[in-house]
Amino acid sequence: MEVVALLAVSVVLGGIILLLAVWSRKEKDVSEPEPSDHKANGQAVPEKQQSKKLKQQKPRKERTRQHTFSHHLLASALKAHSGNITCLDFSSNGKYLASCSDDRTVRIWSTKDFIEKEHRCMRANVDLDHATHGRFSPGCRTFIVWLANGDTIRVFKMTKKEDAFIFSAAHDDFPKRHKASIINIGIAETGKFIMTASNDTSILIWDLKGEVLASINTNQVANAYATVSPCGRFVASCGFTPDVKVWEVCFGKSGEFREVCRAFELKGHSAGVCGFAFSNDSRRMATVSKDGTWKLWNTDVEYKKQQDPYLLLTGQWCGIEPARIALSPDGRVVAIASVSDIAVYNGQTGQIEEEFLSVHAEIISDLSFDTTNRFLVSTGDRAIRVFHNTAGYRAAIADMKDLLKKATNKGTKDRLQQQIKDAQSALDAVSKQGK
Known part of the structure; x- marks a missing residue:
């Protein structure tokens, strides 16, 4: 009985070793390509043509998108x-x-x-x-x-x-x-x-x-x-x-x-x-x-x-x-x-x-x-x-209003009032464009 048991164990181990050897060979065949050229439509493709083809298949670079910017004070x-x-x-x-x-x-x-x-x-x-x-x-x-x-x-x-x-x-x-x-x-x-x-x-x-x-x-x-x-x-x-x-x-x-x-x-x-x-x-x-x-x-x-x-x-x-x-x-x-x-x-x-x-x-x-x-x-x-x-218009208007308070000459007052009016009109025009 002991001899029969030993023979059975030997057969099982031999089978396992054989299966591992076959599996290892298949893995090698899959992971290691043939040293010869790759084949396309049954014909060997030379290495130079193969590398050229791979280069041609590289994805194209995407064009850089133009930066967009908008703001109500952007004139152009x-x-x-x-x-x-x-x-x-x-x-x-x-x-x-x-x-x-x-x-x-x-x-x-x-x-x-x-x-x-x-x-x-x-x-x-x-x-x-x-x-x-x-x-x-x-x-x-x-x-x-x-x-x-x-x-x-x-x-x-x-x-x-x-x-x-x-x-x-x-x-x-x-x-x-x-x-x-x-x-x-x-x-x-x-x-x-x-x-x-x-x-x-x-x-x-x-x-x-x-x-x-x-x-x-x-x-x-x-x-x-x-x-x-x-x-x-x-x-x-x-x-x-x-x-x-x-x-x-x-x-x-x-x-x-x-x-x-x-x-x-x-x-x-x-x-x-x-x-x-x-x-x-x-x-x-x-x-x-x-x-x-x-x-x-x-x-x-x-x-x-x-x-x-x-x-x-x-x-x-x-x-x-x-x-x-x-x-x-x-x-x-x-x-x-x-x-x-x-x-x-x-x-x-x-x-x-x-x-x-x-x-x-x-x-x-x-x-x-x-x-x-x-x-x-x-x-x-x-x-x-x-x-x-617009900050310039506002600052100019504020300065001229301060000068107007201090002005004593009628001609100076008239000139400042007209300048304030012009600056305010320009500011209003810009604000209207932004809306």
Whole structure:
């Protein structure tokens, strides 16, 4: 009996081992393809054709959806660029807006078309490069751009023929002088100099022919922003340190360059300054800092007698970088762009008046008021958003009503009453459009 039992056990174990061997072979056949080419319709497909076929079967990338934005204060959206817009600049006469893009073009827009359905623009091509910054000359006969790949300035002439402008390079590009990336360029309203600033600590002052007149070391660890004042006398910068430094670019009576000398500083923030802006007459400045505050300053001081600018107002903002700040031409309204959002503040009370959320698909690259104080414009993707400056109308009306109370002359009273009436009519018209 024991022998029979042992034989039975041996047979069972042998059967199990045989089944496992067969199962293992089947698994191997399934998991390991033949080393030869895959077959299609009974024919071997060579490896090259096979990989080509697999590439063709890759799913197509979905087209990026165009960012949509709507708001009752949005006057218009200017769309003509095929690439992201890097910079905006209004001409000093208020007639034009220039926009630079990585699509290798600069577009010149007519500001009188802002509230029209059709938005005309003229195109200047930037050959074999693209512009990251652009600025109009004082007479709007030329504009300058910073070349992204060339790392230098190119000057374009604007020649008007009938109803169109012809754009051409005025002369050879400026020589390369900066060792770090450019953060901004500017041209003085006086037409006497050009400024370029890089993200290290250097600012260069050039003449209009491309000769370096002076070099400034800001001593701010790293420059965050720099610009030329609207009056054309000053160059200012901010950076890692909690202050803004302002220099005067001095020329002699016959127009010859003399020197760059320290004018004044804005001190009061407790952390680095992200950006700043001038009013149109350069008598006011606004600053925004990493400390979560923005400040409005009176810079109409006798700095040559060591008089310091004085603080007018401190406001709060969300403190999320990257940030940009714009000051209305009359100094009454402050706008701050934080990432892709915009907040508009009253320059008298510091209170927020308007808020625009997710304005652009990308980080806002530029923010500015137009010279007439009617519009606030922003960009960060392929579109330029134009907003009605209702906060400006309200601030102007409040100021003029205060002046009216103090006025004693009949002519002054009549003039103020008419200005209040005009501003209120404009505000009412905007409000009516938004409904």
